[in-house]
Amino acid sequence: MNTSFNHIQSIYWVFTQLCNDDCDHCYNDSSPFGKRISKADCMQIIENLPEKVGRLILSGGEPLADIKLLYAILDKVREKYGDTIQIMLQTNGDLLNTEKLQILIEKGVQRFDIASIDRYHKKAGGRLIELADIFESCGVIGTEKDPLIEGGHYLAENPLSWGYWGASEDMWLGGNWARGKAYKNDIWLQNPDHNFCTILSGARNFLGGYDDIPQEISIQLWRINPCCPGTHFPMGDARKQKVADVLEKASKSTIFKMLNEGNPLKMGISLGVSEEEAKSKNDEFKNICLYCDYFLKCHKDEIFDENGVK
Template identity: 85%
Template sequence: MNQDFNHIQSVYWVFTQLCNDDCDHCYNDSSPFGKRISHDDCMAIIDNLPNKMDRLILSGGEPLADKKLLYAILDKLQSRYGNEIQIMLQTNGDLLTKQKLQTLIDKGVTRFDIASIDRYHKKAGGRLMELAELFESCGVIGTEKDPLIEGGHYLTENPLSWGYWGASEDMWLGGNWARGKALKNNIWLKDPSHNFCTILSGARNFLGGYSDIPQEISIQLWRINPCCPGTHFPMGDARKEKVADVLKRASQNAVFKMLNDGNPLKMGESLGISEEAAAEKNEELKNICLYCDHFMKCHKNEIFDEKGVMATLEKV
């Protein structure tokens, strides 16, 4: 496990839940009425990010639905980090124009991922060829290579690139996480054998120490999470705390260490709860995210102190 959390491979930041679309499967309730945080909050979060990041993913919601805030964030990132990080924008592409694309490039975005090529989104991939021409007109190279998964350093040989993907029943965005509108609309994956913690965007390796999957944390608006679905209670508040300090505390907490290992059914071992008992409850709830929520709610006072700060828990 890492000891210096002032350098992290990847941070996934949903800075807005405002969106032009209102997809049935959206795990964070993004919509035209989605939650937002202030300009000052976003500036404080940037100040609290690790000193070094290989990649920062900006997502939503739809980032371009909150365009003024997105541009301010990019300016602040440029001021703090210069060209030392790869900035990726995850967008549905609906609001992208040539002028906006060029502005984003000028403000330091080097990777664009169109995350809407599926039946859940309004345009269902119908704009893909138009977007391909748009990217080509601005010198953005289309590639299937994922700069997070492939290659150790993310300032790649082709630093300006784009790719596309979408939700499917086989992928984690296909209404699988028991979260948000997927939960409300009953399209979450009912499969207790599926361990979301071990896949990209799950909790495994959020503290580092493994080489099979990149190190990544998630910030949902201000909530610091070990995974994109997010634990029921966040690890910390990125508006008020240094992210590196929060991760350091997590590295000393037996529950979150098990999440880092990708073993959510072993989260309770330090509290006397056997893996067998956890597996039985998970089977009942039919989804590991729901089991994680259940566990956190039942044991909040043992995992966190009265101020909501993670306690130091040693494995028994």
């Protein structure tokens, strides 16, 4: 596990929950009425990011639905990091055109991921050919390789690329987190044996120490999380706290060390909750995210104060 967090490999930042779509399986309640934060808040969050960030993934919501804010964020990121950071953008592609793509490239975006090529989104993947033409016209290479999994040098070797994926019965719909509209619409994965903590979007390696998946944290608007689903209480507030300081605090917590190892059922051992007790409760909830919520709520005062992790 890392001891200093002034350098982090990957940050996944949902800077807006505003979206042109309103998908039933959205884990963070994004919609045309989704939550937003101010430009001032976003600028302060960037100030509070670590001194060095390998890659920043900007997502939503739909980033292009909040395009003025997206442009301002890209300008501020370039001002802070120059060319030392890799920038990725996740978008449903509905609002993308050649003019916007050219501006995004000029502002430093290197990788574009279209996250809507399935029947559950508004366009149901119907723009894929049109998007391919738009990318080709701007010199953006199409590839199915995942720049996160393929290793830290992928974007340096492929400075402009795009790919696509979408929801399926196995993942993002049938395999969804018990969060947001997926939970409200009862389409979350009810399988207590599936450990979200071990996958890239989960908490494993958010504090570092492993080399098989990137060290990645998630910021949901301003909430600093060890995973994309987000813990019930955030580790801290990126508007008010240095992200590196928040992670350093978490690294001293036995509970968050267990999440970093991908072992949420062992979170409570130091507090007298055995792994057997945790497994029984997890079986009852049928989803590891719901067990994590339950555990953190039960032990809030021992783990968190008004600023997040004690």
